[in-house]
Amino acid sequence: MTRGDSAYHRAMAEANRQSVLAAGAALFLENGYDRTSLARIAQEAGVSKATLFKQFPTKAELFEATVLAAGSTPDLVPLDVPTDDFRAGLVMLGRAYGDLLMRPEMTALMRTVIAESPRFPELRTRTFDFGTLPVLKALARYLRDAHATGVAEIDDPDTASAQFLGMIASSIFWPRLVHGTWSMTDDEREQAIEEAARTIEARYAAS
Structure with a gap:
């Protein structure tokens, strides 16, 4: 992997993270913690479930990150x-x-x-x-x-x-x-x- 490829993938990972956090914030506030699924967040963020789980293995971790991101x-x-x-x-x-x-x-x-x-x-x-x-x-x-x-x-x-x-x-x-x-x-x-x-x-x- 070249240095450019590495920078590109880091940028993509950060963009995906921000999309997940934005989708998570909207859904948590709309539906509450219980009725918000990681699968729905992934769908709204436009990322795969595998991509989401790689950054946030549990819903609690994603919710914590969402609060801190706010x-x-x-x-x-x-x-x-x-x-x-x-x-x-x-x-x-x-x-x-x-x-x-x-x-x-x-x-x-x-x-x-x-x-x-x-x-x-x-x-x-x-x-x-x-x-x-x-x-x-x-x-x-x-x-x-x-x-x-x-x-x-x-x-x-x-x-x-x-x-x-x-x-x-x-x-x-x-x-x-x-x-x-x-x-x-x-x-x-x-x-x-x-x-x-x-x-x-x-x-x-x-x-």
Whole structure:
């Protein structure tokens, strides 16, 4: 196999993967986890069942990949996050996280996770690696850099990240997820993010 052939096949494999993920997202949201079959996803994606099974041997693995793909949006990651103003950097990243949570497909897929996991052990036992999402990777990098440069004193970036994201999600995401008619204004959302940033700043900013 030549180098060109290898690149071609990698490109085809990635195109097939994206087609499968798009078809999976549409069918999972339309029919739920139980009534969505891998065979139907393969048909809608325009790939063979063998191609699908090669990348996603089980429906649980495909569903996990579908949820993570819905949040894999590098364009949400802010550029030029300030490194000398800890709170301002947190606010910028908090807004990006809020934008991610407000994506309709993220809300819909998380509702599916909550609704389906009690009935399907293969979903209940999976640990979705949300730390791979670009926004959350950017936050983890920001916290590590803040500690390294002395802007903040953060011995455990994972804990600090969970605290920050948890405050934001509990204010702007979970009420919306549980109560479909719940809403908040842009100003209220901004206030929730800024309050979360101030709390983290008060806890971790260097003296």
